[in-house]
Amino acid sequence: MEYKIGLIGCGTVGQGFLEIIENKHEYLRDQFDFEPKVVAICDKIKGTILIPEGINIKKLLELLNQGRKIEEYLEGEANQAEGKETLEIIEEYKTDIWAELTYTDIETAEPATSYIKKALRTGKHVVTSNKGPAALFYRELSKLAKENNLFFRIEGTVMSGTPVFNLFERDLAGNTIKEIKGILNGTTNFILSKMEEENMDYDVALKLAQELGYAEADPTADVEGYDALAKITILSNVFLEGNIKPSDVKREGITSISKEDVLAAKKENFRYKLIASTKKEADQIMASVSPQKLPISDPLAGVMGANNALNVELDLMGKITIQGPGAGKIETGYSILTDMLAIHYHLSK
Ligand code: HSE
Numbered sequence: 316m317e318y319k320i321g322l323i324g325c326g327t328v329g330q331g332f333l334e335i336i337e338n339k340h341e342y343l344r345d346q347f348d349f350e351p352k353v354v355a356i357c358d359k360i361k362g363t364i365l366i367p368e369g370i371n372i373k374k375l376l377e378l379l380n381q382g383r384k385i386e387e388y389l390e391g392e393a394n395q396a397e398g399k400e401t402l403e404i405i406e407e408y409k410t411d412i413w414a415e416l417t418y419t420d421i422e423t424a425e426p427a428t429s430y431i432k433k434a435l436r437t438g439k440h441v442v443t444s445n446k447g448p449a450a451l452f453y454r455e456l457s458k459l460a461k462e463n464n465l466f467f468r469i470e471g472t473v474m475s476g477t478p479v480f481n482l483f484e485r486d487l488a489g490n491t492i493k494e495i496k497g498i499l500n501g502t503t504n505f506i507l508s509k510m511e512e513e514n515m516d517y518d519v520a521l522k523l524a525q526e527l528g529y530a531e532a533d534p535t536a537d538v539e540g541y542d543a544l545a546k547i548t549i550l551s552n553v554f555l556e557g558n559i560k561p562s563d564v565k566r567e568g569i570t571s572i573s574k575e576d577v578l579a580a581k582k583e584n585f586r587y588k589l590i591a592s593t594k595k596e597a598d599q600i601m602a603s604v605s606p607q608k609l610p611i612s613d614p615l616a617g618v619m620g621a622n623n624a625l626n627v628e629l630d631l632m633g634k635i636t637i638q639g640p641g642a643g644k645i646e647t648g649y650s651i652l653t654d655m656l657a658i659h660y661h662l663s664k
Contacts (some may be wrong), residue, residue, distance in 0.1 A: 317350040320414065321412070322357070322413075322416060323430050324357075325379070328416045329414070329416045330644065332648035333372050333649025334644075334648065335619075336351050349659045354368075354370065354408075354410060357396070357404055390663055402430065412440045412441070412655060413434040415427050415430050417430070421541055424445075427445045428452055436462055439465070440460075442658070443472065444472055450548040451561070453616075468654035469549070473550060474639060474640070476648075477639030477641070477646075481631045481653065482494065491627065492554045494593070494594040495547075496591070498618050498622075498641070499589075499591045500543040500591075501640070501656075502521070503568070504619070504620065505527075507586075517574060524537075527643070529642040538570050540604040541561070541568070543591045544561050547603075548560070548602065550562075550593060566604060566605070568606075571606070588615055590604070614626065619641060
């Protein structure tokens with residue numbers, strides 16, 4: 316089954332997704348009868364192209380790798396996107412699924428939310444790894460999707476492509492989630508690990524996290540705990556029937572923890588981790604993000620590098636811990652693919 320795909324934003328995640336579907340297109344077609352045809356890419360900085368017969372992904376990725384503009388793909392031919400706003404393209408252009416991959420704005424969730432609403436109001440499914448719309452407007456957007464018989468999927472918003480929503484919504488359906496505790500930010504976990512394991516300075520480790528595509532556009536969001544806060548807000552609202560806003564969550568980042576603190580803790584067999592947690596108490600969500608000094612025997616203390624982990628307490632299954640990549644180009648690119656495959660699975664039933 317062929318799907319016309321549009322990408323809004325073509326940074327690290329978008330390029331990771333394109334790389335995967337380019338390398339695995341035969342496997343995806345033969346194994347799942349899934350044939351993604353990328354027909355639109357809209358990027359505020361790199362440019363916009365609309366190619367109804369499908370973009371040659373290899374050629375596009377080569378351009379992007381050379382730091383060139385997306386429009387150069389057209390080699391001087393007329394650009395159908397000329398003079399059109401992204402919202403206009405989302406509304407008018409023939410697509411089946413839009414992947415919304417612009418930068419997270421945790422305060423306004425814009426322009427992503429407007430893009431998502433436009434797509435859902437004009438008959439297109441949406442998948443996103445953007446934490447803004449999921450943290451601020453999850454209920455409203457899933458309702459809008461349902462009313463229009465469409466899907467709004469957010470697997471990439473928490474733990475990149477490591478399954479969280481798919482796992483708890485489908486495979487562990489029937490359980491009631493009581494409490495969630497985890498490491499939800501790859502960048503800070505990477506920095507803390509590098510300081511301890513390689514005696515690396517904070518600034519050097521942060522720079523490396525940026526180079527590896529883990530950090531947010533503005534890494535303050537990572538190190539001050541805003542990214543983990545967005546994620547625990549999403550989990551509270553999706554799994555604990557909460558209706559909280561990011562401002563309802565107590566937050567502290569890792570900037571007060573020095574390399575000396577990390578090394579001193581190591582000597583005592585402890586490890587600092589940025590822990591996000593949420594639970595419901597008397598119908599109220601209690602959520603927080605803060606650095607904690609965990610004994611080395613704690614399962615979360617063993618999670619190193621850009622990995623994330625979630626420890627979830629369920630009424631029927633007790634405690635389940637999942638661990639896996641929490642950030643990265645291919646890892647988050649994969650979350651976009653897994654959501655598209657889920658949509659394909661439902662539509663082809
Ligand atoms: N900046 C985020 C992190 C990316 O480091 O976890 C994945 O959401």
